[in-house]
Amino acid sequence: MLQLTKRTEYGLIALSHLVDRRGEFVSVREICERFPVPRRLVAEVLKDLCRKGLVESQRGATGGYALSRPAESITVGTVVGALEGEPRLASCHVGDHPAGDPCDVAGVCPIRDPILRLRIEFWSLLERMSLRDLVREPARLPVGAAPL
Amino acid sequence: MLQLTKRTEYGLIALSHLVDRRGEFVSVREICERFPVPRRLVAEVLKDLCRKGLVESQRGATGGYALSRPAESITVGTVVGALEGEPRLASCHVGDHPAGDPCDVAGVCPIRDPILRLRIEFWSLLERMSLRDLVREPARLPVGAAPL
DNA sequence: TTATATAGCACTATATCAGTGCGTTTTATC
DNA sequence: GATAAAACGCACTGATATAGTGCTATATAA
Numbered sequence: 001m002l003q004l005t006k007r008t009e010y011g012l013i014a015l016s017h018l019v020d021r022r023g024e025f026v027s028v029r030e031i032c033e034r035f036p037v038p039r040r041l042v043a044e045v046l047k048d049l050c051r052k053g054l055v056e057s058q059r060g061a062t063g064g065y066a067l068s069r070p071a072e073s074i075t076v077g078t079v080v081g082a083l084e085g086e087p088r089l090a091s092c093h094v095g096d097h098p099a100g101d102p103c104d105v106a107g108v109c110p111i112r113d114p115i116l117r118l119r120i121e122f123w124s125l126l127e128r129m130s131l132r133d134l135v136r137e138p139a140r141l142p143v144g145a146a147p148l
Numbered sequence: 149m150l151q152l153t154k155r156t157e158y159g160l161i162a163l164s165h166l167v168d169r170r171g172e173f174v175s176v177r178e179i180c181e182r183f184p185v186p187r188r189l190v191a192e193v194l195k196d197l198c199r200k201g202l203v204e205s206q207r208g209a210t211g212g213y214a215l216s217r218p219a220e221s222i223t224v225g226t227v228v229g230a231l232e233g234e235p236r237l238a239s240c241h242v243g244d245h246p247a248g249d250p251c252d253v254a255g256v257c258p259i260r261d262p263i264l265r266l267r268i269e270f271w272s273l274l275e276r277m278s279l280r281d282l283v284r285e286p287a288r289l290p291v292g293a294a295p296l
Numbered sequence: 297t298t299a300t301a302t303a304g305c306a307c308t309a310t311a312t313c314a315g316t317g318c319g320t321t322t323t324a325t326c
Numbered sequence: 327g328a329t330a331a332a333a334c335g336c337a338c339t340g341a342t343a344t345a346g347t348g349c350t351a352t353a354t355a356a
Contacts, residue, residue: 060354
């Protein structure tokens with residue numbers, strides 16, 4: 001299914017708020033007062049992002065989370081990768097099977113390589129958008145890109 | 149989850165075979181003799197693609213499926229759209245809620261527009277690869293595209 | 297000491313997906 | 327005609343992943 005999980009959506013929303021309040025530690029409570037998002041779930045997501053090193057945490061009263069790096073250097077792709085793994089697109093991608101789950105078609109699959117190309121292009125899209133870009137919305141939707 | 153469904157994978161595999169045997173009606177049996185794919189499931193997928201007008205069917209002995217249009221004019225995006233709907237990426241995209249499922253965050257969502265841009269770019273990727281491209285694998289993986 | 301945070305882990309309910317069962321209808325061939 | 331091979335239609339089951347919550351421990355400012 002070509003859809004981000006709710007966890008990822010909430011993660012991006014939370015992170016965009018951290019960008020707005022750059023430097024300061026922001027509590028989950030504050031985020032949930034600003035956006036109608038389920039508190040506990042957002043908390044779980046931020047914990048994950050903390051384990052992955054995208055944010056830093058501070059415990060206790062007045063604690064919270066803050067970006068561990070400048071917003072420019074954290075991409076949407078990094079966030080997606082941290083929360084749901086690098087997008088695979090297909091189940092038959094070489095090197096993705098450290099243990100099990102090798103696609104039956106693997107050896108003779110006629111679409112493995114083309115799909116892999118799409119995957120790389122898609123990943124590149126995600127990597128080219130940073131949290132900074134997420135916040136400073138450009139005026140208009142861009143169109144087109146280099147042809148495949 | 150950023151992954152195509154098995155149905156879509158099987159659909160693309162089947163269609164790529166139809167490209168190889170262009171013009172002729174190909175049975176599901178033949179497809180399954182060539183690729184290790186579950187027959188019944190592939191049959192269901194081809195039925196769907198037939199309803200959506202991407203392939204034509206012929207019943208009875210010697211029957212089967214054939215592309216209803218030239219391979220150049222059927223894109224991977226069209227196939228994906230037919231089998232799993234246009235990718236949404238996020239749950240908060242305007243115009244996607246003819247009835248229900250409006251994202252709680254909708255009105256105040258800080259990431260709706262950026263995600264929408266990604267979605268459009270991604271969709272464009274899929275639309276730029278045709279079944280023909282799928283079959284005539286280019287030599288090398290392309291890199292980069294226009295920046296966002 | 298208390299209130300407010302994060303940390304960690306497990307659990308349930310729900311939705312989606314992969315795959316199959318089973319009977320019907322169509323059509324080429326013998 | 328009879329037969330075999332094929333698509334058609336629809337519903338069903340099991341597996342997997344996701345959304346969201348329960349509960350407890352730990353840290354820290356006031």
